[in-house]
Amino acid sequence: GIGKTITCKAAVAWEAGKPLSIETIEVAPPKAHEVRIEIYHTGICHTDAYTLSGLDPEGAFPIVLGHEGAGIVESVGEGVTNVKPGDHVVALYTPECRECKFCKSGKTNLCGKIRATQGKGVMPDGTTRFKCKGQDLLHFMGTSTFSQFTVVADISVVAITPRAPMDRTCLLGCGITTGYGAAIITAKIEKDSTVAVFGAGCVGLSVIQGAVKCGASRIVVVDVNDSKEEWGRKFGATDFVNPTKINKPIQQHLIEMTDGGLDYTFDCTGNVHVMRAALEACHKGWGQSIIIGVAAAGEEISTRPFQLVTGRVWKGSAFGGVKGRTQLPNLVEDYLRGDLKVDEFITHRKVLDEINDGFETMKQGDCIRCVLDL
């Protein structure tokens, strides 16, 4: 049937560097191969703040940000077969079409089907479903979860069991899945490996959780914030180093600590100097360093090529290498069985009206994740 436009509340980013405004917006019905979702909960991720800051080369305004959300399908457009109204879902900023060259390669979770329009902030047909004060609002990362209702492509959504609480599973939409997957899928950490995790936020702690699952023998947390030692140990880290409190470069310190360097290192900071240290802390001949952090526009990484010539490997990971439609339901089951920590990451909760406080909270050292109730 023909759906109606819904009027609801959303946090609108009118321009870069300004606080979000809570507005009444209009959300058009889903077109063919689109899904309209009532968002119940969303996390706030540093990538939302990064785009809001104006530093993201793909950032455009006005926009509805948010990409770590869970909700219930309200209606579907023509041709949608993977979800139906009433399904509990998580929005996927890394879609999975199962048809494109990327999806069929078996080598990556990146899907090419709608990446170009997603990066421009529009739906696959080139238009937007959001309006406010007569103006079109852009979509963000194909998800826009800072709205009570959003519209996404059908390949950007996965149904999960309704037994799982959405105020927790929303975090599987980004931070937790990203770090956990980077350890298990991208790095494929082997049993008894040594691991260093640079940055113990939601992403880094999730890498630790993945490394523990893989049977790593030693997991070193590197963080400039001393309070992250306790956080790291809670998730299974064995060592902690504050790089500002040692009198030599962190890579040298780690190499000495581990008889020549680590088997796997992870950048979970987005700082390009940390990325270099993480690569150079790898063991000669085989150590792999995985970049997860998002660096600002214009930043570049560097190291001596000799580091790679002598066997260290530099890799990156988006959404932890996880294929969302295929693999996210399993992560939810792992959580429900008690095999995947999720609740532990939630340090703060707020309602949509408090979203700007949520952004401020996120930037403080004691916040792992702030979950918004919409």
Ligand code: NAD
């Ligand atoms: P966070 O801010 O909660 O955690 C970062 C941690 O790094 C903090 O504990 C901070 O104290 C520490 N840190 C900062 N500078 C450091 C330094 N010089 N040395 C050591 N530690 C340092 O962030 P988060 O939510 O965990 O996200 C981490 C990064 O991952 C961000 O850049 C985010 O945008 C990115 N991210 C990437 C993906 C992806 O798919 N690739 C997904 C989610 C997030």
Ligand code: AHE
């Ligand atoms: N738009 C930025 C890049 C941002 C970026 O790297 N995004 C990550 C996810 S961060 C989630 O918190 C990602 O998955 N990238 C892969 C992709 O296809 O966007 C820029 O620099 O242009």
Ligand code: ZN
């Ligand atoms: Zn994110």
